[in-house]
Each structure stands twice: as C-alpha cells, then as structure tokens.
Amino acid sequence: MKIASWNVNSLNMRLPHLEQWLREAHPDIVGLQETKLEDARFPDAVLAGYGYRSVFHGQKTYNGVAILARERQIEDVQCGIPGFEDAQARAIAATVAGVRIVNLYVVNGQAVGSEKYDYKLRWLDAVHGWLADELKAHPRLLAMGDFNIAPDDRDVHDPNVWHDDHILSSSGERAALRRLLALGLHDAFRLRSDEAGVFSWWDYRQGAFRRNHGLRIDLTLVSDALKPYVRDAGIDRTPRTWERPSDHAPAWVELAGLP
DNA sequence: ATGGTGGTTTCACCA
Numbered sequence: 001m002k003i004a005s006w007n008v009n010s011l012n013m014r015l016p017h018l019e020q021w022l023r024e025a026h027p028d029i030v031g032l033q034e035t036k037l038e039d040a041r042f043p044d045a046v047l048a049g050y051g052y053r054s055v056f057h058g059q060k061t062y063n064g065v066a067i068l069a070r071e072r073q074i075e076d077v078q079c080g081i082p083g084f085e086d087a088q089a090r091a092i093a094a095t096v097a098g099v100r101i102v103n104l105y106v107v108n109g110q111a112v113g114s115e116k117y118d119y120k121l122r123w124l125d126a127v128h129g130w131l132a133d134e135l136k137a138h139p140r141l142l143a144m145g146d147f148n149i150a151p152d153d154r155d156v157h158d159p160n161v162w163h164d165d166h167i168l169s170s171s172g173e174r175a176a177l178r179r180l181l182a183l184g185l186h187d188a189f190r191l192r193s194d195e196a197g198v199f200s201w202w203d204y205r206q207g208a209f210r211r212n213h214g215l216r217i218d219l220t221l222v223s224d225a226l227k228p229y230v231r232d233a234g235i236d237r238t239p240r241t242w243e244r245p246s247d248h249a250p251a252w253v254e255l256a257g258l259p
Numbered sequence: 260a261t262g263g264t265g266g267t268t269t270c271a272c273c274a
Contacts, residue, residue, distance in 0.1 A: 009274080010263055034274085036264070061264050062273070108274055148274090203274090204261035247262080247274080 001097065001255045003029040004236075005144035005218050007105070007201075007248035011035040011064070014246055015043055021239050022050050027252060028070050029096055031103030033146045035064030042066065057092045065092045065103050065145075072096050082133075084126040091127070093134065098258070099226070100138035102131065104145030112170045120148070124176040131183055139225040140258075143185065146201075146248065147219045149173045151187060154196035155216035168215060185221040188233040188253045200235045201248045209240055218251040231256035 004027040008014040011032065022030075030052070035042070037058045044054040051070050057079035058064035067074060078093040080086055090105040104127065109120035135141050150169045156162035162169035181187070189198070199214030208214060222230055232254045240249045 013263065034263095110274085206260070208261095244262085 002027045004250045004252040005031045006250040007033040007146040009034050009246040011037050017239050030068040031144045032066040033105035057089045059089045063089045065105050067094050067103050069096045081126045081130050100141040102143040106148045108148050109167050111167050141223040144220040149177045150215045157213045184224045186227050188220040188222050188230050191230050192233045200251050204247050220253045229255045229258050
C-alpha cells in the first residue's frame with residue numbers, strides 16, 4: 001500500500017499534475033496540502049474518474065487539506081483539530097484500510113519570534129494532544145503532511161543558513177517535532193535512509209531546484225504498530241521537473257504485509 | 260527575488 005503526501009500549492013493550478021502523477025505513481029492513499037479551494041470547488045468528480053474517493057477541508061485562497069483513497073472506503077472523517085479553534089483549514093483525519101490517516105499542513109511561522117511563529121508552536125502543541133488521543137484509539141496511525149520543519153542538518157542544503165534560529169529549522173520547531181515523535185512515532189524516511197540532501201521542497205527563486213538547494217519538510221510519521229510494515233520510503237522529484245510545478249514534491253511510504 | 264490568490268485590477272499577502 002503506497003501512501004503519499006503532497007503540497008500542491010493550489011489544486012486549481014495543479015490538478016493536471018495531480019492527474020498525471022496519480023496515473024504514473026498510482027498511490028493508494030494521498031494527503032494533499034495547500035489545495036486553496038473552498039469545499040464546493042473541490043474536484044472530487046474528476047478524481048473519482050481515476051478511482052479515488054476524496055474527503056476535504058478547505059477554504060478560499062489559503063491552506064486546505066484533503067485525503068484521497070483509491071478503491072477504498074474513507075471513514076470517521078475529522079476536519080480540524082478537535083477542541084482547537086482555528087480559522088485556518090490545516091488538518092484532516094480519516095480511517096482507510098484500518099489505518100488512521102492524519103494529514104497536516106503545519107503553520108509556516110514566517111520568522112522565529114513572530115506572531116505566526118507563536119501560532120505555529122501553539123498549533124503543534126494542539127496536534128500533540130490530538131495525536132496522543134488518536135494513538136490511544138488507533139494504534140495503527142500514520143501522520144503525514146507538510147510539517148514545515150526540517151528534522152535535522154541532513155534535511156537542509158546548507159546548515160549555515162538553516163540554523164537553530166532560522167524558521168523551518170529552529171530549535172523550538174525541532175523540539176516540537178521531537179515531542180511528536182516521543183509519542184511513539186517514527187519518521188518513515190529515516191527508517192530507510194540516513195542519506196543527507198534528499199529534499200521535498202525547493203524555493204521557486206534563484207534556481208533552487210536545479211541546484212538542489214532544498215529542505216526535507218514533507219514527512220510521514222508512522223506509529224510503533226505500523227513501523228514493522230514500512231517497506232520503503234522516498235521522495236518523487238519527477239513532478240517538480242514538470243512545467244509550472246508545485247514547489248513541493250510528493251513524499252511517499254510503502255507499507256507491506258499488513259494483516 | 261518566484262509563484263498563487265483575489266482585490267485594492269497593479270498590488271498586498273502568503274509561502
């Protein structure tokens with residue numbers, strides 16, 4: 001079972017890319033972020049044509065998340081973080097094939113010390129409480145998304161730029177991510193590879209993709225119960241080479257042998 | 260110093 005996370009940076013603009021990628025990669029479950037679409041405009045009929053059911057939680061202009069599943073039911077859908085008032089559509093969860101899927105578009109945070117940074121840390125604290133509850137109810141849990149945090153120096157192209165006081169790599173953000181992992185979650189990519197320089201996001205500016213000046217900020221966390229079933233994990237750079245791409249590439253995990 | 264969005268329609272906001 002192939003499960004992927006992709007920040008599409010506007011599903012309206014990127015629908016042709018998503019269609020092409022679904023045809024080529026045929027993932028079983030997909031979490032999308034930054035759909036930037038009101039629910040009434042979500043292209044669920046188009047995706048159904050490719051065999052995918054969709055659930056979505058969106059808004060105009062910003063944010064927006066969705067879960068797609070091919071030829072499988074999507075059950076117990078939760079939009080937003082329970083008990084956390086949030087005007088921004090950044091979280092959706094559902095159960096597919098007996099696995100609890102949590103899809104997150106983590107706050108960017110703009111700059112360390114800014115109001116948006118404070119919101120990022122508060123938001124991550126709410127996610128921590130939510131995932132703790134979800135893990136109790138669903139031992140088989142997978143939390144994916146655009147985490148907007150590079151876990152360590154292997155995940156940034158230049159640690160001198162992306163240091164412990166810089167947004168997306170700051171010590172406060174990394175501590176928040178470690179706190180999530182301490183719930184009994186594992187960065188699936190790091191179960192399979194200790195390679196540095198494998199990225200999921202590259203700035204549109206200054207030829208960053210061509211020079212591989214990127215970050216690995218799109219992550220899949222698997223619970224203790226799912227960890228033994230992670231067969232492989234990677235990042236598919238192909239859609240980033242297409243014309244007018246998202247600035248993110250799909251990060252995928254393959255689970256095998258689930259009873 | 261690029262790209263998406265939507266309004267303020269030529270620019271502000273967000274990433």
